[in-house]
Amino acid sequence: MLSFHLPRTAFVRPLLLAAAAVGLLAPTLPATAQQMVSIQGSAVNLRAGPRANAEVLWEVTRGYPLKVVGHQGRWLRVQDFENDRAWVARSLTGRTPHHVVRADVARLRSGPGTRFKVLAQLPRYEVLRTRGKQEGWVRVERESGQRGWVAKRLLWGW
Structure with missing residues (x-):
């Protein structure tokens, strides 16, 4: 009887690629991920x-x-x-990705920090498109198109 010894990756890699291509493999998230x-x-x-x-x-x-x-x-x-x-x-x-204002009022600023100019006051429940993040700050866009930065602690979302 003949036997062949191929590296395991010769079989596993094509199977994984095929399964991923047809959507059988879902990304695995850590238990703490939301x-x-x-x-x-x-x-x-x-x-x-x-x-x-x-x-x-x-x-x-x-x-x-x-x-x-x-x-x-x-x-x-x-x-x-x-x-x-x-x-x-x-x-x-x-x-x-979006965030919602969870504070009673949040300040939309021109940059990621309290030293930047206040562009607008955002009311509780306003929905904002997430455009970026930087050390405790979220770059957002309002429905009107106005963009700026809000302290992450005043928002909820991703």
């Missing part, structure tokens, strides 16, 4: 259960960031910055 999503629709209902006819608990607008805490079929169980939980259809969410 999966975040943001709302894609202009206004989306968050529901009491994983079905379209479940009671509407509240509505969120485009970009609103949510932490995924579970899933069932095509539905995600999500949590907001106030630790409220609800269900949302996965198809209504995306992976575009």
Whole structure:
């Protein structure tokens, strides 16, 4: 009987590449990592259960960031910055990073630090597109297109 001894990578690498190409391998996240999503629709209902006819608990607008805490079929169980939980259809969410103002008021500054000029006052619940991060500061963009920096401790999201 003939036997062949090929390096293990001769078999494993092509299998891994093929599995990744067809989406069979999902990225593995550390146990402490949070999966975040943001709302894609202009206004989306968050529901009491994983079905379209479940009671509407509240509505969120485009970009609103949510932490995924579970899933069932095509539905995600999500949590907001106030630790409220609800269900949302996965198809209504995306992976575009956003933050929401969790402080009563946050100052939008021209740079990442308190010595920079204040450009605007941001109200609680304002949703901001995340554009970058730097040592305790988040570079954001408002719906109006105005850009600036906000202290990370005043925001929630990714």
